Amino acid sequence: MIATPGAINTLIELRKRGIICVLLSTSPLSPTDALRSRRKVAHITGLTEFLDMICVAPDYAAGKGEVITRTLEQQGIDKKYALMVGDTYTYDFLSAKNVGVDSVLIKTPYQQQYLPYIDSSLQINELDELLEYSSI
Numbered sequence: 197m198i199a200t201p202g203a204i205n206t207l208i209e210l211r212k213r214g215i216i217c218v219l220l221s222t223s224p225l226s227p228t229d230a231l232r233s234r235r236k237v238a239h240i241t242g243l244t245e246f247l248d249m250i251c252v253a254p255d256y257a258a259g260k261g262e263v264i265t266r267t268l269e270q271q272g273i274d275k276k277y278a279l280m281v282g283d284t285y286t287y288d289f290l291s292a293k294n295v296g297v298d299s300v301l302i303k304t305p306y307q308q309q310y311l312p313y314i315d316s317s318l319q320i321n322e323l324d325e326l327l328e329y330s331s332i
Contacts, residue, residue, distance in 0.1 A: 199241040200302075202323040207246035209327055216248045216271065220263060220280075222287050224255040260291040268297075281326060285310035289318075300326065
């Protein structure tokens, strides 16, 4: 098990810029088991020390949007300062958009059918491309 290529270097740079970095993952497991599982994966992949929070969402698309909203409220972060970066159109990109949070989709082979419907400026090939966004 390895982190997405470029994840660690991107997280290091984002943290240097004062960006709060949250891992948000959907899981069919109970909230306790899901959080335990995601923390274990973050530890194994070496991401833990570069994350401010790890959160889990229930296994339905709107669930991720609910967790995004709740997490931003708990952290006192206005939605206009948040950015969701994900690799699935429905669970990541659309969930964020539906709750008023900007989103960027990492292009993957299994999401190709959605790309024509997303502005190309909201698509990236690699995580380190995030560092080129002027708002980050």
